[in-house]
Amino acid sequence: MSIVDTPERRQLRELTRAFVTREVLPHLDDWERAGEVPRSLHATAAKLGLLGIGFPESVGGSGGDLLDSILVTEELIRSGGSSGLVAALFTHGIALPHMVAAAGKRTGGTLGGRLGSDATSGDDDLIDRYVRPTLAGTMIGALAITEPDGGSDVAGIRTTARRDGDHYVVNGSKTYITSGHRADFVTTAVCTDFPGSGELTLLVIDKGTPGFTVGRRLEKLGWHCSDTAELSFVDVRVPLTNRIGAEDTGFLAIMQHFAAERLSLATQAYATAQRCVELAVRWCRDRETFGRPLASRQLIRHRLAEMHTRAEAARAYVHEVAHRVVAGEPVVTEVAMAKNVAVAACDHVVDQALQLHGGFGYLRDAEVERHYRDARILGIGGGTTEIMNEIIAKGMGL
Ligand SMILES: Cc1cc2nc3c(=O)[nH]c(=O)nc-3n(C[C@H](O)[C@H](O)[C@H](O)COP(=O)(O)OP(=O)(O)OC[C@H]3O[C@@H](n4cnc5c(N)ncnc54)[C@H](O)[C@@H]3O)c2cc1C
Numbered sequence: 536m537s538i539v540d541t542p543e544r545r546q547l548r549e550l551t552r553a554f555v556t557r558e559v560l561p562h563l564d565d566w567e568r569a570g571e572v573p574r575s576l577h578a579t580a581a582k583l584g585l586l587g588i589g590f591p592e593s594v595g596g597s598g599g600d601l602l603d604s605i606l607v608t609e610e611l612i613r614s615g616g617s618s619g620l621v622a623a624l625f626t627h628g629i630a631l632p633h634m635v636a637a638a639g640k641r642t643g644g645t646l647g648g649r650l651g652s653d654a655t656s657g658d659d660d661l662i663d664r665y666v667r668p669t670l671a672g673t674m675i676g677a678l679a680i681t682e683p684d685g686g687s688d689v690a691g692i693r694t695t696a697r698r699d700g701d702h703y704v705v706n707g708s709k710t711y712i713t714s715g716h717r718a719d720f721v722t723t724a725v726c727t728d729f730p731g732s733g734e735l736t737l738l739v740i741d742k743g744t745p746g747f748t749v750g751r752r753l754e755k756l757g758w759h760c761s762d763t764a765e766l767s768f769v770d771v772r773v774p775l776t777n778r779i780g781a782e783d784t785g786f787l788a789i790m791q792h793f794a795a796e797r798l799s800l801a802t803q804a805y806a807t808a809q810r811c812v813e814l815a816v817r818w819c820r821d822r823e824t825f826g827r828p829l830a831s832r833q834l835i836r837h838r839l840a841e842m843h844t845r846a847e848a849a850r851a852y853v854h855e856v857a858h859r860v861v862a863g864e865p866v867v868t869e870v871a872m873a874k875n876v877a878v879a880a881c882d883h884v885v886d887q888a889l890q891l892h893g894g895f896g897y898l899r900d901a902e903v904e905r906h907y908r909d910a911r912i913l914g915i916g917g918g919t920t921e922i923m924n925e926i927i928a929k930g931m932g933l
Pocket of ligand 1: 677711714755758
């Protein structure tokens with residue numbers, strides 16, 4: 536029996552599939568048009584224990600590890616959801632882990648110990664004020680790293696935080712922030728030295744703090760049910776107790792948590808590919824041209840076989856790398872390779888699946904059309920394909 540196919544994990548899949556069938560599929564088209572998912576969906580997912588997967592029970596989570604989170608993500612997409620849905624509903628997967636780690640409550644992790652807290656940060660308090668309510672589905676969080684001047688160069692962040700008594704005064708702006716419109720708080724990367732110095736700190740900034748404004752809702756190619764925002768900070772006073780971990784440990788924290796984010800995006804990629812293979816197989820069985828089903832033609836069968844192979848190979852590799860992350864192995868290079876392998880598989884499959892659907896594939900009515908648009912972000916978010924290649928090249932000693 537495969538480690539991802541234990542009775543508990545099969546149950547988790549079934550729970551996720553039932554959630555999608557009952558709570559998502561009847562409404563997803565409406566949410567795509569509305570540009571966001573409702574807050575009530577977070578509460579429903581939390582009640583079922585899905586929001587808390589991968590977070591320890593000591594912080595209000597449901598337990599489980601990175602592989603369990605990966606399986607939930609996979610099933611959300613394979614049962615008819617989308618990567619946009621995952622981005623919108625599971626933004627806490629990138630907004631909370633730094634807080635959990637800094638409070639030393641991440642199961643099996645060394646991050647909390649290494650990054651530490653100090654007398655002025657309120658790490659335990661952050662768990663009660665932000666982590667628990669978010670995992671209970673009553674708060675929404677976002678993660679703001681990217682700035683208008685650039686996202687790939689994280690060390691180049693220009694949003695500053697100047698210390699003033701028991702507060703920081705934050706000035707700067709962020710862009711492309713997932714769930715930024717709906718978020719009650721934003722885990723924000725700021726620079727505590729001169730702009731671009733790389734001395735980064737993470738602060739939790741509440742919506743409604745004077746000087747913090749959420750700008751226009753950004754319109755996008757895909758991920759339509761996921762709201763994306765520009766954020767502006769003008770002399771925003773943030774208490775020291777809203778700092779995550781010690782000052783100037785933000786860069787290391789961001790890099791360490793990129794592994795989970797990148798594997799989530801890799802999962803979204805291979806799961807989208809798997810779903811599109813299923814859609815294409817169904818279509819090719821049903822669709823007749825020149826008096827025969829498409830699936831009866833060798834050219835089409837081989838094309839489907841190749842799509843299936845790429846999706847399954849990507850899945851196997853992402854799972855292997857996730858196992859190694861859970862085991863505590865240093866696999867930065869492998870995580871980057873997993874993301875690029877899965878994104879390449881996805882890009883190929885969504886394109887081929889749409890082509891096999893003919894004109895219908897180009898219509899909003901076709902599910903494959905949504906996956907085609909949604910997939911394009913996966914090689915950009917969480918570190919682009921080019922940045923992954925930089926990491927891989929470094930890992931090769933180049
Ligand atoms: C829908 C969406 C949701 C997002 N959600 C979030 C979020 O929640 N939080 C957040 O902080 N960010 C988010 N992002 C931002 C995303 O992480 C960045 O867009 C991404 O990291 C790339 O940064 P950039 O757009 O500034 O591109 P740039 O860094 O300006 O790069 C532009 C191009 O140059 C390439 N490039 C850059 N440097 C090099 C190099 N050294 N060598 C070769 N090529 C290079 C890049 O690969 C890319 O192709 C989101 C983006 C989108 C579109």
